[in-house]
Amino acid sequence: MTILAFLLLIILFLAFFIYCNWLNPEDITLFYWPDHSITFSPALLILGFVLVGLILGYGAHIYSLVTHQFKHWRRDRQEKKAREIGAIFREGVTRLLSGDLKKARALLQKVLDRDPKHLDTLVAMASLELQDGNGDAAIDLLQKARDIDGKNLEVLFKLASSFDSLGRREEAADCYRAILALEGDNRKALRSLRDLMIAAGEWEQALSLQKKVLKVAQGSRRLEEEKQLLARLRYEVAHARLDAGNAEEALGTFRELMKEQPDFVPAHVSCGDALKALGKADEAVAVWQQGYRKLGRGIFLSRLEDHYMDAEDPASLLTFYRNAVEEKPEDMMLRLFFGKFCLRLEMVDEAIDQLFTIENAGVESSQLHFLLGEAYRRRERLAEAIDAYQKALGTNPHLRLGYVCDQCGQASPEWHSRCDACGTWGSFSLINRQLFRDARPLEVREIHHGER
Structure with a gap:
């Protein structure tokens, strides 16, 4: 069918050529240079144009076909390379997660050798270097x-966390700011940058960031937690202003916080x-x-x-303590501070009465025993003083010195082969062991007869 159509097309073209030649019997002279020309019939000219068009069209078709085949071949090659790289990369990540850093490094480096711009491999290799301490x-x-993709959030987050883990917090903050420049409501970046500002004591910036966090955290399960943190940051900003001498402005914030969160102790103290x-x-x-009276915290009594001691008016505080003890005789913390204050004023007998009442209530506290020991010492009741001091220091009749875990600081009266707190073996040693190991006896030079 195709051959018949082609033959029919040729017959029609020849018929058209004969018809044109019959209609245009005259020849056409074409000058292509002075005194140089070509003479041919119009039908032949038309035939030439048609042939040139066919040749150009066929050439364009051939070019398109070759180009398509080349692109297809190159795409297949790239896809094959990508599949091979992907397989090596996945194997490298598996080794990395398994802790086989040596094998993982070899596989990931093989990927980078074939594709130095493979972002996932660069990030994975960075994780490997961090695990290896590099x-x-x-x-x-x-x-x-x-440098390859400056807008890749995974890369920016990884870079920021790496800077932070190395203590390069300013550079980490710059990375989080770069993320926020790309995505202003990114919660993770906002929270991470806020935490960096808190760690650096930049309370104004931390407060500003926390307000943005609250805007994007509406409906979140952490909303109440974020509101609590906002109040704490408002307190820190106000406290900084108080330290800077701007007490009036700070006072307003403290009073607002006392109304909003009545159980927030720092606001009451700083107010x-x-x-x-x-x-x-x-x-x-x-x-x-x-x-x-509301919160029962010792800082208020301090x-x-x-x-009152700065004002040289201890009598007013004594009156407050005596009235408060009458109102709440069961308040042992009040009695502790009352006894300490009496001891400070050399009212030893009244101090002993208050402290002894606490001891009889079953309270075991190093602070209590220390104050009792001091009171007994001032009354020259030395045996009782020694007993109270021993309780305060935690010593025992066998003079056991106690042990501490070198890894996590867990204390224990007995030595253990393994620390239950952190799971480390062989980490228990004598408390302050390093102080004794580093100390050296004083060298005393022999003084010869007659020498000074």
Whole structure:
């Protein structure tokens, strides 16, 4: 059918040629140079144009066909290479996850030799270097990956976490800022940068970032936790302003926090500090007293003691303690601070009464025993003082010195082959062992007769 169609096309073309030649019997002279010309019939000219068109069209078709075949061949080759690289890469990652760093390094390096711009391999190799303790090498690999694709979030996050693990926090912060420049509402970047600012004590920046976190965390299960952190950061900003001498502005924030979160102890303590800095000592005392009544924290009693001793007015604090003990005789922390204050004022008998009441309540505390020992010593009740001091120091009749885990700091009165806290074997040693090992006896030079 195709041959018949082709023959029919030729017959029609010849018929058209004969017809044109019959209609145009005259010849055409074409000058292509001065005194040089070619003479031919119009039908032949038409035939030439048609043939040239056919040749050009066929040539274009051949070129398109060759180009397509070449692209197809190159794509197949690239796909084959990608499959081979992918298989090697997956095997390398498997080895890396299995802890076989040597084999993983060889496989991943093989991938990089074939494709130096393979991002996933650069990131995996960086992870390997970090596990192997080569932080700088990991950073170099990640920087190469960033140069290849500066907008790749995985690379930027990995680079930021690597900088952070190496203690290069400013560079880590720059990476998180780069992520936020690409994706301003990225929660992980916002939280990570906020945590870096908190670690650096940059409270203003941390607060600003936390406000952005709250905007993107609406509906999140962590919303309440984020609100709590926002309040803590507001406190830190206000506390920094108080330290800088801006007590009036700080006081406003402290009072807001006391209303919003009545159980937030630092706000109550610092509110009193701000009032005292503004010369409103009576209001500061009232805040601290009310804070202790509501929250029962010893820091309020410490603030009251420091204030009244600075003001040389211990009688007012004694009155407060006596009235408070009458109101709440079961409050042992109140009695502890009352006894300590009496001891400070050399009111030893009253101090012993308060401290002995606590001891009879079954409280075992090194602070309590130390204060009792000091009170007994001042009354020259030495046997009782020694007993109280021994309890405070945690010593025993056998004079066991105790052990501590060198890895995690877990203390134990007995030596153990394995630490239950961190699971390390052979880590228990004498408390402060290094101090004794590093110490050297004082060298005493022999003094000869007549020498000074």
